[in-house]
Amino acid sequence: MNQLTFFEAPAVFRHRVQELTSLLPEEGGRPMTATEAHTLLNVELTFALAEMLGFDDEPVTAPWALLSGMPLREARLLRLDATRRRALVNARQLVPYGPRFAWLVALRDYLALPAHAPRSYHFDPAEPSPTLIANAKRLPPNRIQEDLFQRCLTERLPWRLRPQPKLAQADTDYQFRAVVPTNDQQPLTALVQVRFSAAALAAVPPLPPAWLAPRPPREPLCIRRATLEAVAEKLDQLELKLAADYRGYRLQNWSDRLRNLTFQLVRAGHLDPTDELPMEGFMHLAGMVASGKSTLAMLLAAYFCQQPPGRRMTLVVGDVQSAVGLANQLNTWFAGDPETSAPVAVPLLGRSTRETHRRAFAHSDDYRQHLARRQPHWGERWLSPLCPLQACLTDGTVATQLEGHLLPAGREPCQRLYKLPPALADAPHRGRRRAPAPPVASRTAVSCPFITSCPQYQLYRDMPAAAVWITTPGGLTSGSLPPQVEQRPLKLGELVYEQSDLVIFDEADTIIKWLDDFYAQELKLTGGQRGLFDTITLPTERHTIQTRVMPPGTQRWVGAERAAQQVISALLTLLTPGRGPGFLQQWVANHQFTPLSLSYRLARGIAGLAEYDRPEVPEPQRQANEQLTRTVLHPFEALLDEPDPLRPLSRRAREQDATRALWQLLQRLSNAEESASDAELRTECAEWLRAFGLSQVPSGPERPAAEVERLAYQLQLVLTVALLDRHSRIVLYEWDQRPAGVLVDSPNHRSRAAMQSLLPLPLTGRQFGTYYASGSRQAGAADHALSLFAYTNVGRHYVLHFHELFADLTGEPGPHVLALSGTSYLPDSTTFHVGPPQGLLSPPAEAMAAIARSKFAFLPQRDAQDKGIRISGGGRQIETMGRITQLMSGLAGRGGQGHLAEMLDRLHHLGQQDPAQWADRGRLLLFVNSYEQASWAADALRSSWLAQRRSIRYLVPQAAGEPPAGGLLRADIEQFAHQHDACVLIAPLNAVGRGFNILNAHGRAAFGAVYFLTRPYPHPHDAQAVARELNRRTFDWLRDSGQEAWQADGLLGKANAARRQALRYWRQAESRSYYSTLFDDPALCAYPRRDLAATTLGYVIQAMGRLLRGGVPFHAFFVDAAWAPNNAAPRTGHPQPDAPETSLLAAMIERLRVYTSDDDPVGQALYLPLQEAMDAIEGFVE
Secondary structure, three states: OOOOOOEOOOHHHHHHHHHHHHOOOOOOOOOOOHHHHHHHHHHHHHHHHHHHHOOOOOEOOOOHHHHOOOOOOOHHHHOOOHHHHHHHHHHHHHOOOOOHHHHHHHHHHHHOOOOOOOOOEOOOOOOOOOOEHHHHEOOOOOHHHHHHHHHHHHOOOOEOOOOOOOEOOOOOEEEEEEEEOOOOOOOEEEEEEEEOOHHHHHOOOOOOOOOOOOOOOOOOEEEEHHHHHHHHHHHHHHHHHHHHHOOOOOOOOHHHHHHOOEEEEEEOOEEEEEOEEEEOOEEEEEEOOOOOHHHHHHHHHHHHHOOOOOOOEEEEOOOHHHHHHHHHHHHHHHOOOOOOOOOOEEEOOOOOOHHHHHHHHHHOHHHHHHHHOOOOOOHHHHOOOOOHHHHOOOHHHHHHOOOOOOOOOOOOOOOOEEEOOHHHOOOOEEEOOOOOOOOOOOOOOEEOOOOOOOHHHHHHHHHHHOOEEEEOHHHHHHOEOOOOOOOOOOEHHHHHHHHOOEEEEEOHHHHHHHHHHHOEEEEEEEOOOOOHHHHHHHHHHHHHHHOOOOOHHHHHHHHHHHHHHHHHHHHHHHOOEOOEOHHHHHHHOOOEEOHHHHHHHHHHHHOOOOOOOOOOOOHHHHHHHHHHHHHHHHHHHHHHOOOOOOOOOOHHHHOOHHHHHHHHHHHHHHHOOOHHHOHHHHHHHHHHHHHHHHHHOOOOOOOOHHHHHHHHHHHHHHHHHHHHHHHHHHHHHOHHHOOOOOOOOOOOOOOOHHHHOOOOOOOOOOOOEEEEEEHHHOOOOOOEEEEEEEEOOOOOHHHHOHHHOOHHHHOOOOOEEEEEEOOOOOOOOOOOOOOOOOEEEEOOHHHHHHHHHOEEEEOOOEOOOOOEOOOOOOOOHHHHHHHHHHHHHHHHOHHHOOHHHHHHHHHHHHHHHOHHHHOOOOOEEEEEOOHHHHHHHHHHHHHHOHHHHHHEEEEEOOOOOOOOOOEEEHHHHHHHHHOOOOOEEEEEHHHHOOOOOOEOOOOOEOOOEEEEOOOOOOOOOOHHHHHHHHHHHHHHHHHOOOOHHHHOOHHHHHHHHHHHHHHHHHHHHHOOOOHHHOOOEHHHOEOHHHHHHHHHHHHHHHHHHHHHOOOOOOEEEEOOHHHOOOOOOOOOOOOOOOOOOOOHHHHHHHHHHHHOOOOOHHHHHHHHHHHHHHHOOEOOOO
């Protein structure tokens, strides 16, 4: 059974497993193993599910489409009632066969069960005509198992419980493994002994009998303006008192801020003003920058702080420092002294990165300001570095075993203490390498006895009484709960779901992006001695030596692991210059690759076509090229479609000569001792190409021998990757079959195996791609590295369906959800668009007027040949550095009298003419694409603008200590305006685009002008970006009944068609490089140029938000020549106009015109002033 889910099977299921394993065959032989019993019950439970849902007319190979949870538009799935929906989610919890590969393997294992196994189904899964489920069922039915399956599918499943850990005892020796950072690169690893005295444990309180009280039933929630007005008035009164107590405390004027909030509901395509916000289920409240989202979220939090006990709100924000700061603010208003009072708000933080958070907090300006005005900060309560266990270590232990270092915060052995036998109590071990497993009498770990009073666990003691929880996306998905307080296998997100009445996702689009990325991560297979196959080899071999006779599942896993090691060596040999042909490395460089994607590219080569059609290729020719490619590709698809390509082929595949010959080549490669250098194998690949590949191509000139050799090498690489894919899938999908001695975390431990059985699988399937990276492209890496792109789930489903994540499993509705953002309504953007909004948070009139009065201009800087200087999309790092230097020199001007100096003078002049709008705004914000570029630009600008060199700052990522000279920590950015000698800030667009209010002494935007020095553009081979895009398209396709995939027959037909469609979309996205390679495919809802324009518009809008605070206008300049290449070309007379096909700036303006048309009242209300201002852009010709 799957041991990593939230729920477990009923006790009768476990009892049935025991009965099956005790059955003895009548003619002798062995009984069934527990693994075989689980296979029998899991497969038949899945067939029972299909029968219950009305899918028994599907082939036996179809149920993986149900277990995967894939978003399929299938009429029977869309009509499921509550009972059948529970059956489906129960089965996903109990049966670990969601991936297609796992289900097909389970069918094979089911057919191989011992003859005495009480199987109720008999079938042939082979294509092209696998047995239908209804025809596979034997008579008479097995009533025992049918009744069991009925209970499993219809009853509420029990939660899986972790064992309650025992606490360490007094006067007993324990040992733990400590990994301590040191000054050199390699950390110190030591086995450390500790002993707790009876006196030290005497004052420790016992574990509480209960942690969180049952939550009252949820009720519909409707927030009225009058209620918020009362809250705002209360906050203003509290702040007046705080200002009197603490000199320098800044009033926030909540009543004035609330007056600027305007609510509208979207009803039947119209906007209706309202003074009420009804929240039931999921509500998307779209807005614009400066529309008051943060004000609304904080007023709602303050409202919950004043509600009767039992009501709770959770606020999800973008970063930990914001969570700590907001919790501190709420407690400062309502709780009083952090030393003596119980908090009303608590930040929910993960423990593994605790030290990073603590250091960032200690260096933050917010904390320093509290210290300066002698005001306590609640963050000290939750980020204390104190560790009682540390105090129990003797001075000698610290000096000798830890070499004087302290245990790092977040890495203490809270749950990992091992009792030492007396004979080992005086045998310390330390070393610079990975320590062996502790020599303990029992491998059962116990917990630190101080947990109930430990300062580092304070937030868990504060959570029950707090009315407001504040966390981050990382806290939701990865924040663990100590087993002492919560025995269920929950992360913070599941507890938030259970305990909250309202959950607010602030900047919901950013949180969706974070979750999409979280469920599409890179898993290192090998490289730097830290990859998965680097760490499992030794324990696997050690177990094999000790245990020669293993269960069949473990034998299969060990065999796949050993074979994978050999294939990895062969693959890296082929891709190493000097060992393999250099063109292979170039062929896969910078790409993620899979057997199918490489096969497609190889098929194009065999067909004599370019790997991807250029946009200028006419559509009829493109279709003809695709048809020829599909013909050549067919044997590859047939082979890769086999459940296990190393096992005998299915009947349909055997009947195809090309597929059978390709399978024989794969067998030959698998059996080769050193396939990478096997010239005979390469000759066989060339023979296959001549016999079955090139023969499919219309007659033309005979291919040169060198080209055939290149294709043969590529074919060998395809087959090698197919072998690695096969072995890796067994290791990853059948992780539970690994030997007991392999104590490595699950490869997908970060992306939560439990949540993987709740969220839908992506249409492409899991474990989708393999990366190749050489050490020369990754600083600090080993010479060679291979990584797997683990695309496990559709991450955005987590937010969009958070209000009902567990509803079908528990029968209870989830919390109300309010999704807020200033860029969540950009319909063409796969990055920002959340969906149709149910309401609108309209920007205040003064903010809209400020946008209308703002000035935009295209300001390319030119080189000696009068060409516009282009930064984005421009080659190697050294070349980019040189162009940034040129660009900054141009902006600074000769003698420092260029455009930047002119703009500062103009801002100072405006401040004198119109102080209400421009006073104290003589600062410039310069945007680049990365922290590295910010450092380069700052250095270049200081060299060119000597008069202002001391006033130039650049943003640095949150670091452990003080920033370098001229650097500004991201957490301190809101204090930039209070640095009297600073007037220029250079920062990555993504780092400043939202969440920060950089205000001057008058409470208005500190910056008067912004320069977009670079044009944002996604990396052309960023697999995470493609996964995010495909996740959005998945929901688009689901809403479109006319999609080609939904025209296929039956559940299996639709699932396979959707899978092919998703892979086709992925290939198209992978083929993009420059702006000119973006072309539409309406059949796939793919409009990449519109997507890029809308997404870039979102980044620009976020940046504008830093300049609009207080309702003031600004100046904005697009500097990179890549924004508008024709306009930036050498000036030879009349300016050359740009269009959306050539210019991202033109495409952005076009999208604004579409969104502000009469057909879109939401877009018109949000973006009309911006559209009018950008229509009047200076220096740009359309």
